[in-house]
Amino acid sequence: MKFIANALVLIGVAASLSACNTMSGFGEDVQGAGSAVTKASQGAQSSY
Secondary structure, eight states, X not given: OHHHHHHHHHHXXXXXXXXXXXXXXXXXXXXXXXXXXXXXXXXXXXXX
């Protein structure tokens, strides 16, 4: 099961990197992912 999860993460990272043509594009992708994680954690905290 852990192998499958790692493989899926690796495929996701590879797909994300192939979608970026420049380093600034990669930075925007990372920033968007960080914002999503922040919003999710704030939502989880406010539900308690």
